[in-house]
Amino acid sequence: MLTDIFAERYSIVPIWRGFGEAERRLLVQAFRIVSEQLFPYWTPEGKERDDAKATWKSMHDRLSMELGQQQLAPMGYWAQTKMAGNDHQYWVSSALVHVCNNFVCAAYDPNVPADRFIKERLSFVEIAFRDRENAVAKANAELPAKIAQAEAAQNLHSTLRIPGNRADGVRAANKTFNDAFRANVCELNERFRRAGTRLNYHNGFIQIAEDEAIEREIETPFWALVNDPKWANVDTDMKEAIDRRDSGGRDPAFYAAKALESTIKIISAEKGWTHGGERGAHSYIDNLASAKNGSFISKWEQSALKLIFSDVRNELGHGPGNEPMPELSSHQTSWTIESCMSWIKCLINRL
Structure with a gap:
């Protein structure tokens, strides 16, 4: 094995x-x-x-x-x-x-x-x-x-x-x-x-671990939170993101965004807000922001989360055709991973 x-x-x-x-x-x-x-x-x-x-x-x-x-x-x-x-x-x-x-x-x-x-x-x-x-x-x-x-x-x-x-x-x-x-x-x-x-x-x-302060304030609390079995997919995708970043693999930020999307979907389902008509991550973010659902996140958070999926995840998640292959710099990649970790930590702590 x-x-x-x-x-x-x-x-x-x-x-x-x-x-x-x-x-x-x-x-x-x-x-x-x-x-x-x-x-x-x-x-x-x-x-x-x-x-x-x-x-x-x-x-x-x-x-x-x-x-x-x-x-x-x-x-x-x-x-x-x-x-x-x-x-x-x-x-x-x-x-x-x-x-x-x-x-x-x-x-x-x-x-x-x-x-x-x-x-x-x-x-x-x-x-x-x-x-x-x-x-x-x-x-x-x-x-x-x-x-x-x-x-x-x-x-x-x-x-x-x-x-x-x-x-x-x-x-x-x-x-x-x-x-x-x-x-x-x-x-x-x-x-x-x-x-x-x-x-x-x-x-x-x-x-x-890229940075001692990031490790202490973001990564260590993050890993402790996603150690629960219900966050297994979140844990797996974030580890994949870090391995790909460290080894120079393709699209590590894509996997960080996948971890964030899984978190949002799990919370939406656990709270009973998932209705079956969702179309992509934006719909699940709307579930969390809905006033009917108690505004689990605020409007500005709703907008900020959507930007990660529209400007980062979607850019990396689709074939570019004959256009140049989209690629983030090392600083942009680390920022995306750390931002997704912070969002996940913040969302889970609200449950």
């Missing part, structure tokens, strides 16, 4: 010119977050956790497949002992956490371009964070059912006067799970910043 990895998405985007102490420390620190916080391999007693081997094998196998390798690092070593006065060799298998550590934290090989060397290893970190993100999303999706089960059990045993509320315990455990992962993400992104990179992890992907 194909796995989307950082090294492949950014293969033609130069990020590192060399490998130094900052890069070495970043890889060690990122791996320790994975091995000590996300997926600890050992129990406090030093024993292998029941589910650890399967988790680490999955991460190892997916990355090694994408890198075209049988294994990320040697899976063990030959040892020697004496038996009845004779030397005997035997194979000692390494725990998968050690195999992955030996890959991510390996000494730099000067025969490999530093850019490729670092990207391949950060791809492991990306896969691990994505797996944890998926586990958090699964736990959040299952939370209502678990709360209902806890409340049913509480009612069933109410005569026993067991102290505490089981449902509250379930909620607290889920909150702790979410808070811990958010702290892991914040730490990884801070490690990126301290290492002098322009990288940012969000919603399963490591991508380039």
Whole structure:
């Protein structure tokens, strides 16, 4: 099965010119977050956790497949002992956490371009964070059912006067799970910043962050909002926009506008304003601005939103025939992506 990895998405985007102490420390620190916080391999007693081997094998196998390798690092070593006065060799298998550590934290090989060397290893970190993100999303999706089960059990045993509320315990455990992962993400992104990179992890992907202030005020709140499953198409199209911008791909602003359009359509449907006679994005914007619907957005916002679709999205979304291919400058592209992010954040926060 194909796995989307950082090294492949950014293969033609130069990020590192060399490998130094900052890069070495970043890889060690990122791996320790994975091995000590996300997926600890050992129990406090030093024993292998029941589910650890399967988790680490999955991460190892997916990355090694994408890198075209049988294994990320040697899976063990030959040892020697004496038996009845004779030397005997035997194979000692390494725990998968050690195999992955030996890959991510390996000494730099000067025969490999530093850019490729670092990207391949950060791809492991990306896969691990994505797996944890998926586990958090699964736990959040299952939370209502678990709360209902806890409340049913509480009612069933109410005569026993067991102290505490089981449902509250379930909620607290889920909150702790979410808070811990958010702290892991914040730490990884801070490690990126301290290492002098322009990288940012969000919603399963490591991508380039253009500007620290934009990242703090717009991008980070945006990614947190669209992490909810109902905004999945918004999240996907905006990631595509950023990947295309960073790799010099075609029409990244088009995908940012698609993300904005999806947001508008979802809000219109969720509020019960969609009537079925809409013709394009402008009609859905009218739904949000309608006085009958409570003027979810004002008239000037209605006009500003329509300009994005008429002057940017439509220009890029139609074949030019024998006219020159429409193309935005890098500054215009970044402005469009950041503007769409801001609009999406603003609209979602009004719900």
